[in-house]
Amino acid sequence: MKALTNKVKPVNRAPMSFMEKLYLPAIVHGMAITFSHIFKKKPTINYPEKKRPFSPVFRGLQILNRDEEGRENCTACGLCAVACPAEAITMEAAERESGEEHLYKEEKYAAKYEINMLRCIFCGLCEEACPKDAIYLSETFTPADYQRKQFIYNKQDLLIPHPKENPEAYQEALGNRANKTMVN
Amino acid sequence: METVSNKIKVTIDNITVEVDPGTTILQAARMIGGDVTPPAMCYYSKLQGSGGKCRTCLVEVAAGSAADPRPMPKLVASCRTGVMDGMVVKNITSEKVPDARAGVVEFLLLNHPLDCPICDQAGECHLQDLGYDHGKAGTRYEFSRRTFKRIDIGPYIQLHMNRCILCYRCTYVADQITDSRSHGVIDRGDHAQISTYITKAIDNDFSGNMIDVCPVGALTDKTFRFKNRVWFTKPVDAHRNCTTPGCCGKATLWLRGDEVFRVTARKDEWGEVQSFDGKTGWICNTCRFESKQTSQWTIEGVTTISRHSVIGLNKYQTLNMPQETVKKVMHGVEPKLLMDIHSVSGVNNPDIHLSEIDRPAHSSDFKK
Numbered sequence: 001m002k003a004l005t006n007k008v009k010p011v012n013r014a015p016m017s018f019m020e021k022l023y024l025p026a027i028v029h030g031m032a033i034t035f036s037h038i039f040k041k042k043p044t045i046n047y048p049e050k051k052r053p054f055s056p057v058f059r060g061l062q063i064l065n066r067d068e069e070g071r072e073n074c075t076a077c078g079l080c081a082v083a084c085p086a087e088a089i090t091m092e093a094a095e096r097e098s099g100e101e102h103l104y105k106e107e108k109y110a111a112k113y114e115i116n117m118l119r120c121i122f123c124g125l126c127e128e129a130c131p132k133d134a135i136y137l138s139e140t141f142t143p144a145d146y147q148r149k150q151f152i153y154n155k156q157d158l159l160i161p162h163p164k165e166n167p168e169a170y171q172e173a174l175g176n177r178a179n180k181t182m183v184n
Numbered sequence: 185m186e187t188v189s190n191k192i193k194v195t196i197d198n199i200t201v202e203v204d205p206g207t208t209i210l211q212a213a214r215m216i217g218g219d220v221t222p223p224a225m226c227y228y229s230k231l232q233g234s235g236g237k238c239r240t241c242l243v244e245v246a247a248g249s250a251a252d253p254r255p256m257p258k259l260v261a262s263c264r265t266g267v268m269d270g271m272v273v274k275n276i277t278s279e280k281v282p283d284a285r286a287g288v289v290e291f292l293l294l295n296h297p298l299d300c301p302i303c304d305q306a307g308e309c310h311l312q313d314l315g316y317d318h319g320k321a322g323t324r325y326e327f328s329r330r331t332f333k334r335i336d337i338g339p340y341i342q343l344h345m346n347r348c349i350l351c352y353r354c355t356y357v358a359d360q361i362t363d364s365r366s367h368g369v370i371d372r373g374d375h376a377q378i379s380t381y382i383t384k385a386i387d388n389d390f391s392g393n394m395i396d397v398c399p400v401g402a403l404t405d406k407t408f409r410f411k412n413r414v415w416f417t418k419p420v421d422a423h424r425n426c427t428t429p430g431c432c433g434k435a436t437l438w439l440r441g442d443e444v445f446r447v448t449a450r451k452d453e454w455g456e457v458q459s460f461d462g463k464t465g466w467i468c469n470t471c472r473f474e475s476k477q478t479s480q481w482t483i484e485g486v487t488t489i490s491r492h493s494v495i496g497l498n499k500y501q502t503l504n505m506p507q508e509t510v511k512k513v514m515h516g517v518e519p520k521l522l523m524d525i526h527s528v529s530g531v532n533n534p535d536i537h538l539s540e541i542d543r544p545a546h547s548s549d550f551k552k
């Protein structure tokens with residue numbers, strides 16, 4: 001039969017020599033390789049205590065952004081939902097009433113905003129489509145869970161902490177993005 | 185050239201058509217169809233006297249007629265220029281036209297707020313299409329945009345004067361379709377605005393047709409305001425026996441599930457209201473604003489949407505949805521659902537009927 005690749009190596013079926021029958025030299029050689037790793041640099045880290053920094057292009061859990069005064073940026077324009085290849089995003093819009101100006105930036109806002117994390121593939125197209133800088137993918141994993149219903153993220157789950165009421169949490173949620181905006 | 189028929193020949197972008205005398209270049213181009221047709225923002229074939237205001241339909245006339253083949257010195261507005269026998273017109277083959285049209289788009293967008301993420305017209309807006317097809321990405325305008333105070337013009341129609349491009353189509357609707365004109369253009373030049381005189385509410389039976397003729401989002405349906413984006417609603421053709429004289433009763437329903445979110449007149453390929461038996465299919469306000477139940481309509485079928493339009497995205501092209509197969513294959517055993525989405529999700533709550541609210545939804549409407 002013709003081999004599929006030229007990397008095929010035939011099995012050596014020749015009888016073992018005297019040195020090979022002794023076994024011990026081969027074991028000593030193998031152990032030497034094993035123990036030499038003690039002195040080499042560890043490629044792993046102790047995960048829960050130590051965490052690797054994320055790549056700057058890492059795409060994690062979505063966050064709904066607020067402006068400096070804590071008003072929601074999202075106007076429920078639906079571009080993220082129409083760009084989403086997995087159809088994970090759904091929303092319902094409402095009109096801002098007088099007295100709600102401190103909550104929402106524009107006259108229309110998302111009364112309901114949901115991302116089905118079971119569907120989301122973290123492609124980041126929602127962030128690209130957004131004309132209002134309202135949604136971006138953060139440097140957090142979506143936590144695992146036992147139940148499906150925990151993966152329907154509503155607006156309260158997705159909103160960034162209030163920058164005035166909770167500035168520390170806001171900065172943490174911004175993550176790498178805070179540095180990016182400072183450069184610009 | 186002396187033939188029995190008195191048709192005249194006109195060549196547009198190397199395509200020759202025979203048309204009746206008195207036809208405009210734009211109408212001749214629409215007979216050819218496709219890319220050859222110049223865009224039109226103010227011209228509306230169903231409204232007499234419209235056209236000649238926006239200048240987006242500019243074309244180059246390379247030869248005036250067979251008798252006088254000199255080219256016209258300047259680009260002409262095709263909606264207002266009649267064809268002559270042997271006329272040679274250049275639209276997409278012209279070098280001057282795209283540049284001139286980009287300039288026109290820049291002018292139209294000078295004072296346009298570009299609030300498409302909020303605007304209900306986004307997705308079916310002629311100015312959006314025009315900007316994408318013929319405009320340039322940037323503007324050279326450095327001053328603050330013209331803004332107007334918001335005026336309430338009644339319970340059905342929302343006026344956003346900031347978005348208006350002053351095409352005058354709505355005033356022609358008021359003049360020609362309704363029996364009393366209660367709005368028009370007031371002031372001049374940069375201050376010109378569409379308004380009802382001394383904030384008189386528009387209460388004519390056919391006033392809703394202004395929404396359909398408006399090429400931008402300046403006049404939008406208040407009962408549909410912010411309910412949904414047009415591309416998430418499914419358009420179906422439907423008709424009802426309307427008793428209002430003059431109403432054709434044939435409309436397009438924009439559905440979300442089984443809810444009628446919006447009713448519009450049926451549009452043709454040029455974005456104009458369709459004609460039925462030679463009569464323009466205007467619909468009355470009862471059909472448009474007060475018939476938001478599917479039981480009030482006879483649904484004919486799904487509206488054909490151009491496949492280039494965002495409105496056709498992610499929709500079944502038929503009325504009948506695919507049947508559930510699990511029960512058939514499993515000898516009558518229902519599929520076991522691991523999660524009912526309505527038990528967790530707040531969106532599309534079956535207890536909240538947005539179509540029954542005759543104003544934009546507010547935060548209180550979602551607190552059920």
